[in-house]
Amino acid sequence: MIRWISGIIGLGIVAVLGWSLLWSVVGVVTDPPAPTAEHYVRSHHPLLSAELPSEGLFGKYDLRQLQRGFQVYKEVCAACHSIRLVSFRDLKQLGYDDGQVKAIAAGWQIEQPNVNPDTGEVATRKNLPSDRFPLVFANDVAARAANNNAVPPDLSLMTKARHEGPDYVYSLVGHGYVNQPADLLAKFPDAKTPKGLHYNQYFANLNIAMPPPLTQDGQVQYLDGTKPTVDQMAKDVAAFLTWTAEPNLDTRHGAGFAVLGFLLVFCFLAYGAYQNVWRNMKH
Structure with missing residues (x-):
């Protein structure tokens, strides 16, 4: 009897859920949600492809592109954005030698906080290769005070935190800052960018607190002679931030191919062993 009652209750629950799902689908079809300015812009301006070698x-x-991207980060982005998960010695993966890494660390614009164990006084010291890149701001309060009440995000994992991260960074900083289209305002009058913000067609809500970081060609003078157009600088910094988020990509790809090769050889060996063990058995 209890089983019958439980079954009836279960069927009732399934029927209610099915009925709710049906009418939800019907409602979406017959009365779709009103389009938003964000969806309208995204449909007309999908993310651009950075076409990175990685x-x-x-x-x-x-490695040359990663070094150029690091140069863009250092000269343009590092004034506001930290990469707190990266150590100076990690730059050796970009092709810098020990002396260059030591010089970059010692000459970095922000020094490491250092507490005197005897007096408790807080001072600073020069960075060492073993140190992580120091935070640009001591805390969110300082960050907001310096950036119109906005906290610049840490960029260490930015390309992992955003969908199609490398393309997002490339599109945002290289091609996102444009004049707000008149047809957008005609269709969505409430979408006008508020004072103090900047219109960016690739930002989530179209209005970003960060001013355009890359404003003109030649803003960064590349050491390798590459022409520093805004498009090139955007690609290079996107490549660098892809590396900060996944520094072991080359090793991972190599390990993956090694595993696939091992499995392929193992399959041939297993098949040969099978044929050898069962060769005298009748089917």
């Missing part, structure tokens, strides 16, 4: 199954980092 993309794809066989992708590998271009």
Whole structure:
């Protein structure tokens, strides 16, 4: 009797859920949600492809591009954005030698906080290769005070935190800052960018507190002679931030191919062993 009652109750619950789902679908079809300015812009301006060498199954980092991207970060982005999960000595993966890494660490614009164990006084010291990149701001209060009440995000994992991260960074900083289209305001009058913010067609809500970081060609003078257009600088910093988020990509790809090769050889060996063990058995 209890089983019958439980079954009836279960069927009732399933029927109610099915009925609710049906009418939810019907409601979406017959009365779709009103389009938003964000969806309208996104449908007309999808993310641009950064076309980085690291993309794809066989992708590998271009060390010269990573060094250029680090130069863009250092000269443009580091004034506001930290990369707190990266150590100076990690830059050796970009092709810098020990002396260069030591010089970069010692000459970094922000020094490491250092507490005197005897007096408790807080001072600073020069960075060492073993140190992580220091925080730009001591806390969120200081960050907001310096950035119109906005906290610049840490960029260490930015390309992992955003969908299609490398393309997002490239599109946002290289091609996102444009004049707000008149047809957008005609269709969505409430979408006008508020005072103190900047219109960016690739930002989530179209209005971003960060001013355009890359404003003109030649803003960064590349040491390798590459022409520093805004598009090139955007690609390079996107490549660098892809590396900060996934520094072991080349190693991971190499390990993956090694595992696939081992499995392929193992399959052939297993098949050969099978044929050898069962060769005299009748089917």
